[in-house]
Amino acid sequence: MTTDVYAPAATVRPLPTRRILAIWFARLSVDRWRLSHGCEAGEGPDALPTALITETAHGPRIDAVNHAGHAAGARAGMMLADARTLCPAIQTAPADPAGDLDALEKLALWSQRWGPWSALDPPDGVLVDITAAAHLFGGEERLLRDVEAAFAKRRLATRAAIAPTAGAAWALAHFGAHSGPSAAIMPSHGDTIRLLADLPVAALRLDQDVLTVLRRLGLKRLGDLAAIATGPADRAEAAARDAIHRRFRNRKSPAANPLVRLDQLLGKVPEPLLPVVPQHAPLVQRRLMEPIRHRALLDQVLDDLAEDMVRELEARGEGARRLELGLWRVDGEVLVRRLELAAATREAGHITRLFAERLGDIDAGFGIETVRLRASWAEPLALSQGDVEQAAERHGTSLNACIDRLTVRLGPQAVRRPVPHASHLPERAQKWQPPLDPEPSSQSMLEFHQRPMKLLDKPERIAVLYASPDGLPQRFRWRGDVSEVARVEGPERIAPEWWREKSTVRLRDYYRVEDTSGRRFWIFRHGIAGDGRGGVPEWYLQGLYA
Structure with missing residues (x-):
């Protein structure tokens, strides 16, 4: 005999709505520089106009400026020479992108006090998943106050926001009008586009060239783009929507496709985030x-x-x-x-x-x-x-x-070995690295052209005393000795590295020459007569053959 036992159905609770906390360190590079000098904001070295710069092929470029430098007219992305015309007294310090990223990773790990996991949002942001965790702090408003107080104690300038998606939280943190913690919180169930319609299209985390295209099309606000991408299908707006789809449909990167970014902001397309996992050193x-x-x-x-x-x-x-x-x-x-x-x-x-x-x-x-x-x-x-x-x-x-x-x-820098480097210029064709590091896979120019066994540390100027009608040297003086040329092989033309040098750098024509005593030299003519890049071509000695 069996007895039927009644078991009530288990109560199925809906999953909590996802909530993302976005923390933006608005002045991370400058704050790290200021803290390294042990001064408060606007005091000590920070009271002077200061720019953090990076050396480029065209000169120093500004990566970040402090408040005093910003007030003087300097801006991030500006060349230092242009900034000095606005503020001749501006101070400089080297930027440290690697140090900024390392500090951001530490801040992301430390931010897990507010949620189970966090992710990097380079170059100056952190995303924290606080789903079903805000009640531990007394609600989302108190959680935001705790975030602001915690980083204020660390003397870091931050802006934070909470939203259902990472894109919406990022947009609200960077471009929202924060009049208090409640203004930086987006409801879980609401019209996201209506709440963010007045924000600029830059809130979609797009590349600069894409933002330029959107502005030229007259799409300056999120509401303008959303009206075309998701609005009513009348004939005019359908044509505009098709034009945007055709323009950006081949863009694979989300940062180059405003339609993908808009869908991520609305939660229609999932946005993968890579959590930061702490590594415990033995x-x-x-x-x-x-x-x-x-x-x-x-x-x-x-x-x-x-x-x-x-x-x-x-x-x-x-x-x-x-x-x-x-x-x-x-x-x-x-x-x-x-x-x-x-x-x-x-x-x-x-x-x-x-x-x-x-x-x-x-x-x-x-x-x-x-x-x-x-x-x-x-x-x-x-x-x-x-x-x-x-x-x-x-x-x-x-x-x-x-x-x-x-x-x-x-010492750590005393033991090194030379390895080939991917450059066709002789003085850049090798570099030094730790002795047991793997050798780079780049091919050496030695495989294509015969090079002398001895290269001078720096090419030395020689005086060509006599040249043939076709421009080949027949007699030259180097270090006080005059050499009579018996044989000449060449030229081998080497152009400058256009991606590093200016367009006015002259070409080089290399020759292998042998004098009457049997000595062999590797010389080059710097420039071509009439090339419009300088005066008379000059001659240099680059290396010696054994």
Whole structure:
């Protein structure tokens, strides 16, 4: 006999509406520069007109300016020479895009206090998913106040907004009229286009050339574009919609297609966001029962930490490329020694031998109570069968070990090797890189043209005393010696790098010449007579053949 048991149907709750928090660091580069000088906004160095610049082929270009520089007329994207005409007293400092991106990544990780995950919005923004998390802060208005207070304490200028999509939140943060936290919050269920209709089309995160095209078409506001893209299908607007589709339908990048960006803002097209995932560096440490002051005890602690680090790295399948050893003294001072290795390693003896070179000047003071070893840079390093190289490494004769020892003793910039570089100009056809880095795949010009074994660091001027009617040198003077030319091969014409040089740079005609005593030279004529790029062509000696 069976008994039917009644089970009520489970209550199905609808999924919460997605909510995105957009945080815009309006002056990230300038704020980082100001904080590096330890001054408040408008005080100290920040009180003077200052521009952060980047060197380009056409001269320094401004990447960011502070308030004083902006008031003086300088703008981001302006050439420094143009800005000096408006403000001759403007100060300059080098821009640091890599440092800005690194700081933005740290801020994105720190912003996960307001949501489960965050994503970068380069070059100066962060997106945080706060879906079903705002109630933990007392509502979205209080969450925005907390965001503003948290970054104000860090002395960073920010603007934040909350909306159902990343595009809408970005537009509201950058172009919304913020009169309070409530004005920066878009309702979950509402007419998005109606709420954002008065914002400029730049709120769609489009490239500058696309914005120029839209302005020429008379589409200056989001409402104007939305009326054509999604409005009633009368004949005139249908033709305009077809014209926009034809103009931008082949644009693959969302930043080059206003229709895709508009659909992303409205939530019709999903916008993938790549979350920022924190990377935890391998770290081992020893908290000592009694402070130590003698080198022998410190070496013993270092040996133990190296063994612990090897086990930690082996569990992760990685090897250390950069190691940091921190020593905490009793008086609170922290001593740090760093190593950067030529190749990833998990060999404890190798690590201790390298650090032994850096611990000779350690002042233990009243004693060291904590020692910490951290691998700030690690690379994948799989387990491998022992071979001759590993046997040599145990005896200290490995190439990697040799390079690491030379680097520790001579400095990180002392050990380099030349490799081919993708340039047809002889003085730029090679560059220097760390000795064990992979060689670039670019082909060398040596494969196509014979080059001398010795190139001068800088081409030296020579005086051509006599030339044949066709312009070939027959007698020239170099470093006081006169050479009679017996044979000439050439010319080999090398044009300047047009993407780096100005259009007035002259051409080069290279010749391989041999004098009557058998010496061979590589010379070139800088310029062509009558090319309109200067006066009489000049002659230089670039290299010598063995």
